Amino acid sequence: MSKAKRTDPRSPASHAADSHDLIRVHGARENNLRDISIEIPKRRLTVFTGVSGSGKSSLVFNTIAAESQRMINETYSAFVQGFMPTMARPDVDVLDGLTTVITVDQSRMGADPRSTVGTATDAHAMLRILFSRLAKPHIGPPSAYSFNTASVRASGGITVERGSAKTKTVKATYQRTGGMCTRCEGRGTVSDIDLTQLYDDSKSLAEGAFTIPGWKSDSQWTVQTYAQSGFVDPDKPIRQYTKKEMQAFLYGEPVKVKVNGINLTYEGLIPKIQKSFLSKDKEALQPHIRAFVERAVTFTTCPECDGTRLSEGARSSKIKRKSIADLCAMEIRDLAEWVRDLEEASVAPLLASLRQTLDSFVEIGLGYLALDRPAGTLSGGEAQRVKMIRHLGSSLTDVTYVFDEPTAGLHPHDIQRMNDLLLRLRDKGNTVLVVEHKPEMIAIADHVVDLGPGAGQAGGTVCFEGPLEGLRASGTITGRHLDDRAAVKETVRKSTGALEIRGATANNLRKVDVDIPLGVLTVITGVAGSGKSSLVHGSVPTDAGVISVDQSPIKGSRRSNPATYTGLLDPIRKAFAKANGVKPALFSANSEGACPTCNGAGVIYTDLGMMAGVSTTCEDCEGKRFDASVLDYRLGGRDISEVLAMPVAEAEEFFGSGEAHTPAAHKILERLVDVGLGYLTIGQPLTTLSGGERQRLKLATHMGDKGGVYILDEPTTGLHLADVEQLLGLLDRLVDSGKSVIVVEHHQAVMAHADWIIDLGPGAGHDGGRIVFEGTPEQLVAARSTVTGEHLAAYVGR
Numbered sequence: 201m202s203k204a205k206r207t208d209p210r211s212p213a214s215h216a217a218d219s220h221d222l223i224r225v226h227g228a229r230e231n232n233l234r235d236i237s238i239e240i241p242k243r244r245l246t247v248f249t250g251v252s253g254s255g256k257s258s259l260v261f262n263t264i265a266a267e268s269q270r271m272i273n274e275t276y277s278a279f280v281q282g283f284m285p286t287m288a289r290p291d292v293d294v295l296d297g298l299t300t301v302i303t304v305d306q307s308r309m310g311a312d313p314r315s316t317v318g319t320a321t322d323a324h325a326m327l328r329i330l331f332s333r334l335a336k337p338h339i340g341p342p343s344a345y346s347f348n349t350a351s352v353r354a355s356g357g358i359t360v361e362r363g364s365a366k367t368k369t370v371k372a373t374y375q376r377t378g379g380m381c382t383r384c385e386g387r388g389t390v391s392d393i394d395l396t397q398l399y400d401d402s403k404s405l406a407e408g409a410f411t412i413p414g415w416k417s418d419s420q421w422t423v424q425t426y427a428q429s430g431f432v433d434p435d436k437p438i439r440q441y442t443k444k445e446m447q448a449f450l451y452g453e454p455v456k457v458k459v460n461g462i463n464l465t466y467e468g469l470i471p472k473i474q475k476s477f478l479s480k481d482k483e484a485l486q487p488h489i490r491a492f493v494e495r496a497v498t499f500t501t502c503p504e505c506d507g508t509r510l511s512e513g514a515r516s517s518k519i520k521r522k523s524i525a526d527l528c529a530m531e532i533r534d535l536a537e538w539v540r541d542l543e544e545a546s547v548a549p550l551l552a553s554l555r556q557t558l559d560s561f562v563e564i565g566l567g568y569l570a571l572d573r574p575a576g577t578l579s580g581g582e583a584q585r586v587k588m589i590r591h592l593g594s595s596l597t598d599v600t601y602v603f604d605e606p607t608a609g610l611h612p613h614d615i616q617r618m619n620d621l622l623l624r625l626r627d628k629g630n631t632v633l634v635v636e637h638k639p640e641m642i643a644i645a646d647h648v649v650d651l652g653p654g655a656g657q658a659g660g661t662v663c664f665e666g667p668l669e670g671l672r673a674s675g676t677i678t679g680r681h682l683d684d685r686a687a688v689k690e691t692v693r694k695s696t697g698a699l700e701i702r703g704a705t706a707n708n709l710r711k712v713d714v715d716i717p718l719g720v721l722t723v724i725t726g727v728a729g730s731g732k733s734s735l736v737h738g739s740v741p742t743d744a745g746v747i748s749v750d751q752s753p754i755k756g757s758r759r760s761n762p763a764t765y766t767g768l769l770d771p772i773r774k775a776f777a778k779a780n781g782v783k784p785a786l787f788s789a790n791s792e793g794a795c796p797t798c799n800g801a802g803v804i805y806t807d808l809g810m811m812a813g814v815s816t817t818c819e820d821c822e823g824k825r826f827d828a829s830v831l832d833y834r835l836g837g838r839d840i841s842e843v844l845a846m847p848v849a850e851a852e853e854f855f856g857s858g859e860a861h862t863p864a865a866h867k868i869l870e871r872l873v874d875v876g877l878g879y880l881t882i883g884q885p886l887t888t889l890s891g892g893e894r895q896r897l898k899l900a901t902h903m904g905d906k907g908g909v910y911i912l913d914e915p916t917t918g919l920h921l922a923d924v925e926q927l928l929g930l931l932d933r934l935v936d937s938g939k940s941v942i943v944v945e946h947h948q949a950v951m952a953h954a955d956w957i958i959d960l961g962p963g964a965g966h967d968g969g970r971i972v973f974e975g976t977p978e979q980l981v982a983a984r985s986t987v988t989g990e991h992l993a994a995y996v997g998r
């Protein structure tokens with residue numbers, strides 16, 4: 201009996217479906233892209249590189265990923281699309297061969313004080329279900345173990361419609377058991393407010409008693425609400441208030457009052473401050489507001505829940521003598537072992553899913569975290585890896601994963617582990633697109649796309665695409681710098697003093713005693729989670745004249761630009777006003793000088809409901825944002841719109857001499873050139889800047905602050921290999937000018953260039969928190985006594 205022959209599905213005969221093995225991009229013009237066309241192989245790992253601002257993110261995120269998301273959104277009904285964010289089609293002629301894109305970027309996780317690593321990854325939700333099924337004593341459903349859910353109990357009459365228009369009132373009782381601690385409302389900390397920082401009690405409200413940022417103006421609505429509320433005498437010094445007046449002033453319940461004919465809500469000062477400032481994560485506040493909060497408010501661990509955020513009932517319910525608070529406080533690698541030892545057939549699927557999630561944390565190098573770690577305290581690299589967790593065990597294939605510098609925040613020791621994870625995603629049949637600068641990650645690419653040749657207007661073209669060896673021989677900036685290796689500094693500077701830290705115990709630090717030398721370039725290094733940030737940000741005395749430049753994102757709308765962010769616009773407006781004898785407010789597109797048609801936006805936005813809105817250049821101002829009469833005023837032969845269109849380097853020359861000479865503006869522009877942002881236009885919206893550009897913009901702004909000690913948190917993040925050399929020159933200039941520079945960094949070039957290295961470890965979490973080396977880079981390389989020493993020695997070729 202003969203068998204029918206089966207056709208091998210892998211036979212060489214081509215199938216029409218096999219012709220779609222490329223993502224084709226033709227005519228991309230998003231942001232600074234210059235009509236580029238490119239073909240990206242599917243089911244391969246492609247690395248996009250180039251100097252910061254060359255157009256990598258514009259191509260990968262703003263064109264390929266954005267169009268994939270937009271097309272997926274269009275598959276939903278118009279009703280559903282009405283509830284989704286509208287997305288405009290990227291400025292590109294043809295995009296062909298797209299697959300579903302999953303974006304894993306470096307945007308910080310929610311800064312809400314109740315958001316933790318556990319709530320952000322569903323691990324906490326699975327633990328809550330586990331406890332609601334197995335814990336003794338049983339206290340209720342999963343919500344009974346949630347610190348975001350308050351217990352609610354209510355009863356009363358409700359109206360029920362029965363039959364034809366008949367109604368009946370019946371008694372009903374509603375009850376929900378939550379796990380929130382009532383004292384701290386699930387935050388884990390309680391605040392004590394210093395009243396002397398809120399007002400000067402020797403003054404009356406009419407005399408400007410408030411010392412709260414933004415509350416000093418008599419015309420400010422909040423101040424007027426207190427002054428005209430009728431609860432207090434606005435002309436009487438606060439220290440003379442009666443007991444009744446003081447109670448109403450500090451703790452009054454919300455009530456409607458009429459101020460200048462307008463209905464406003466009056467509320468006591470303490471609850472007002474709590475809602476305005478303390479309900480937000482401190483790290484997310486503006487610098488001057490954060491300084492006020494740190495000065496006026498003392499945060500202490502909640503005495504009722506001992507910082508666990510949970511009610512007594514939730515803490516008393518246990519599995520194997522462990523409460524859910526105990527498990528969330530454990531390092532995830534230890535928690536994974538505890539869950540692995542738990543055998544219960546009734547919840548087997550839940551345990552399997554929880555084990556997989558916790559094992560993914562360990563596999564990705566985050567086993568040192570705890571589930572109760574606030575999400576807002578994660579670095580950009582940690583946040584990105586936490587987002588990766590839900591994709592590691594995914595069964596999806598033929599998906600395009602897009603990563604934004606996945607090595608950010610990783611010690612060289614951990615980069616190989618990240619490489620293995622990306623290759624695993626690729627080998628499952630997925631397309632992996634990575635924006636990256638590190639040579640270790642470029643080395644594993646199947647395909648490399650190098651954009652440039654420069655940044656901003658000098659970039660936006662494809663300089664090279666092909667294999668790694670071709671990149672080395674291409675002669676592009678990336679190709680030339682790919683094998684750059686900094687040499688260990690032969691002679692180091694001598695310290696002029698020391699910043700003493702004694703008995704540091706923040707987070708995982710183990711009573712660390714260390715002297716950080718002053719007057720030199722000091723690098724703090726160690727594997728991720730070893731305690732570097734805890735040492736620098738949590739233990740360095742705040743009264744030591746410290747200027748800290750961290751990785752928190754720059755906040756700004758499309759109306760914000762380098763000129764407004766750095767304070768450069770103020771001296772420019774004053775110079776224009778003085779030269780023309782008019783008010784400075786005329787030269788602001790957000791104030792009196794704005795074009796009345798577009799309100800200073802430069803474009804007219806048309807909302808089309810569930811479809812993408814349309815923006816068209818304003819016909820009256822032609823996108824210049826200013827009223828026509830304002831453009832008649834000139835300084836040095838240029839109007840204000842022409843000045844805002846200047847690159848930083850050109851503006852530095854313009855304001856450095858001649859008729860437009862403005863020392864205050866010139867000083868700020870010099871700092872922008874120093875950090876390598878000479879190519880940016882000073883009026884370019886902040887929303888169009890890359891991550892590396894924003895980091896350097898922040899650094900340039902802080903260089904004008906008065907202080908003797910600079911703390912920089914991974915300043916090489918987002919920087920190309922060629923830009924790192926410029927950064928090292930900037931750090932040298934800061935030290936040579938008499939400053940002390942402390943850098944938390946993993947980049948070997950920065951380590952090799954240091955005068956002094958402090959290495960923490962030896963591992964992460966409870967395996968770290970110790971000083972494992974102090975000395976010069978030469979001594980570290982010679983000793984090879986730590987993981988960092990081994991990698992630095994390999995880097996410099998020893």
